[in-house]
Amino acid sequence: xxxxxxxxxxxxxxxxxxxxxxxxxxxxxxxxxxxxxxxxxxxxxxxxxxxxxxxxxxxxxxxxxxxxxxxxxxxxxxxxxxxxxxxxxxxxxxxxxxxxxxxxxxxxxxxxx
Amino acid sequence: xxxxxxxxxxxxxxxxxxxxxxxxxxxxxxxxxxxxxxxxxxxxxxxxxxxxxxxxxxxxxxxxxxxxxxxxxxxxxxxxxxxxxxxxxxxxxxxxxxxxxxxxxxxxxxxxx
Numbered sequence: 001x002x003x004x005x006x007x008x009x010x011x012x013x014x015x016x017x018x019x020x021x022x023x024x025x026x027x028x029x030x031x032x033x034x035x036x037x038x039x040x041x042x043x044x045x046x047x048x049x050x051x052x053x054x055x056x057x058x059x060x061x062x063x064x065x066x067x068x069x070x071x072x073x074x075x076x077x078x079x080x081x082x083x084x085x086x087x088x089x090x091x092x093x094x095x096x097x098x099x100x101x102x103x104x105x106x107x108x109x110x111x112x113x
Numbered sequence: 114x115x116x117x118x119x120x121x122x123x124x125x126x127x128x129x130x131x132x133x134x135x136x137x138x139x140x141x142x143x144x145x146x147x148x149x150x151x152x153x154x155x156x157x158x159x160x161x162x163x164x165x166x167x168x169x170x171x172x173x174x175x176x177x178x179x180x181x182x183x184x185x186x187x188x189x190x191x192x193x194x195x196x197x198x199x200x201x202x203x204x205x206x207x208x209x210x211x212x213x214x215x216x217x218x219x220x221x222x223x224x225x226x
Contacts, residue, residue, distance in 0.1 A: 002156060033214070043203065043216040056213055090156060101147075102214065104156035 003027065004105035006091050012111045018079040021108045025072055025093030031055070032074040033094070033102060034066055038087035049074055050096075081112045115139050115208040119217035127225045132191040134220045136178075136204030139185070145207040146187045147214075148178055152200045160202070163187060174198070199224045 003026035013019055025032050034046040036059075045058035049068035060066075063081075068074045078085060088109050092102035120135040138144060145164045149157040161172025168180040174197075178189045187204060204217040 002158070004156070035214075042218045045214055045216075048212070056211075058213065092157075101159045101162065104149075104158070106154075106156045 002103040002105065004091060004093050004103050006089075006105035006108050008108060009106070010109050010111070012113065013081060014113055015081055015083060017081050017112075018077065019081065019110065021076040021078070021089055021091075021110075023074045023076070023091030023093075023105060025074070025091075026103055029093035029095055029103070030072065031094045031096060031100075032068055032072070033092040034060075034074070034076050035090040035092065036087045037090060037107070038084075041087075043090075046076070078110070083112050086110055086112045115144070115206060115215055117204050117206040117215055117217040119202075119204050119220050121220050122218065123221050123223065125223040125225060126194045128196055129193050132176075132189070132194045132198065132222065134189040134202050134204075134222065136187045136189065136217060137185055138187065138204075138206045142209045144209055146178075146180060147205040147207070148172065148176070148187075148189050149203045149205060150200045151203065151219075157203065160189070194222075194224045196224050196226065198222060 005024045007022045030051045033048045037043045046060040048056040066076045088107045090107045092104045094100040094102045117138045147162045148160040151157045161170045163170050163180045171177045176191045201219045201221045206215050
C-alpha cells in the first residue's frame with residue numbers, strides 16, 4: 001500500500017459526459033501527479049501540482065483539467081468524454097516537486113461507452 | 114526530445130533463471146533513471162533509481178541495474194527469477210533540469226514454472 005488513495009476504482013460513463021477523479025496523496029507529500037495509461041499510448045504524464053499550484057504540464061487535453069486543494073487532495077476533471085478517453089488514470093505523489101520517488105495510487109479505470 | 118526505449122515488450126524466463134530487461138535512453142546530461150514495477154491491477158512501485166551516484170544500483174526484491182553512459186543503457190537484472198516477479202516493468206527517464214517522468218512502453222515479464 002503506497003498511501004495514495006484514488007476514488008472511484010471504476011467508472012463507467014457515456015460519451016459527452018463529464019467525470020471527476022479524486023486523489024489523496026500520502027501524508028506530508030506536497031506534489032501530486034496525474035497519469036493516463038492506455039493500450040495505445042502507454043503511460044503518459046498529464047499534469048503536476050505542487051502545494052496547490054500547477055507545476056508542470058504534459059500531454060493533457062484541453063477537455064481535461066485538474067486542481068489541488070488546500071488540504072492537498074487533487075481532482076482531475078474530464079469533460080466531453082470520448083471513447084478514446086477510456087484508460088486507467090493514476091495519481092502519484094511525492095514529497096517535493098523535485099526528483100523524488102513518486103508513490104502511485106491504485107488507479108481509476110474509466111470506461112467510456 | 115528525451116526518450117526511453119524498452120527493447121522487449123515481452124520477456125519469458127523460467128523460474129530460477131536470470132532476468133534481463135533492457136532499457137536505453139536518449140542522451141542527456143546526467144539524467145535520472147528509475148525502474149518501476151506494476152503487478153496486475155495494482156499501481157506502480159519503485160524498484161530502484163539512479164541519480165548520478167554509484168552506477169550499479171541495487172533495488173528491492175533482488176533487482177539491480179547498471180547505468181552505462183557510453184551505451185546510454187540502464188538494463189534491469191535479477192540473478193534468479195521468482196514466480197512473484199511476473200509483472201510489467203517500466204523504465205523511466207527524468208531529463209536533467211526537469212521533474213517530468215518519461216515512461217518507456219513497458220516490458221511484460223512472464224515467469225514459467
